[in-house]
Amino acid sequence: xxxxxxxxxxxxxxxxxxxxxxxxxxxxxxxxxxxxxxxxxxxxxxxxxxxxxxxxxxxxxxxxxxxxxxxxxxxxxxxxxxxxxxxxxxxxxxxxxxxxxxxxxxxxxxxxxxxxxxxxxxxxxxxxxxxxxxxxxxxxxxxxxxxxxxxxx
Numbered sequence: 189x190x191x192x193x194x195x196x197x198x199x200x201x202x203x204x205x206x207x208x209x210x211x212x213x214x215x216x217x218x219x220x221x222x223x224x225x226x227x228x229x230x231x232x233x234x235x236x237x238x239x240x241x242x243x244x245x246x247x248x249x250x251x252x253x254x255x256x257x258x259x260x261x262x263x264x265x266x267x268x269x270x271x272x273x274x275x276x277x278x279x280x281x282x283x284x285x286x287x288x289x290x291x292x293x294x295x296x297x298x299x300x301x302x303x304x305x306x307x308x309x310x311x312x313x314x315x316x317x318x319x320x321x322x323x324x325x326x327x328x329x330x331x332x333x334x335x336x337x338x339x340x341x
Contacts, residue, residue, distance in 0.1 A: 232276035232308040240281040271318035
């Protein structure tokens with residue numbers, strides 16, 4: 189049954205059931221919103237911060253953090269991706285700023301339409317997996333991880 193749902197999702201342009209269910213949610217909002225103005229903000233993968241509250245801040249380790257951390261500790265020796273594939277990551281403080289800008293722009297609007305914003309990085313500041321691997325290699329060659337006994341990994 190799950191395969192049938194995924195097959196239908198792909199037939200109509202969604203790459204997986206996650207994207208399909210997000211699209212279904214947006215369609216449902218659009219059909220039920222009535223006279224209420226709606227703003228939808230679509231985010232890519234959110235990672236640590238650029239500046240606020242300080243560079244590199246993160247509350248918990250998430251998707252990319254875990255990959256980077258395990259690579260630095262020597263626990264991840266390979267990662268199957270297209271080296272030319274673009275990693276769509278956006279920094280948390282930039283997301284917060286974009287949300288505030290959207291609120292300022294639409295907060296008092298009484299238009300009954302729906303506005304959709306994409307907050308991503310791949311168009312204006314693309315990072316492909318090849319460049320990411322080079323950056324990680326350079327970083328961990330100059331700043332080795334230390335194990336619990338104080339030895340470099």
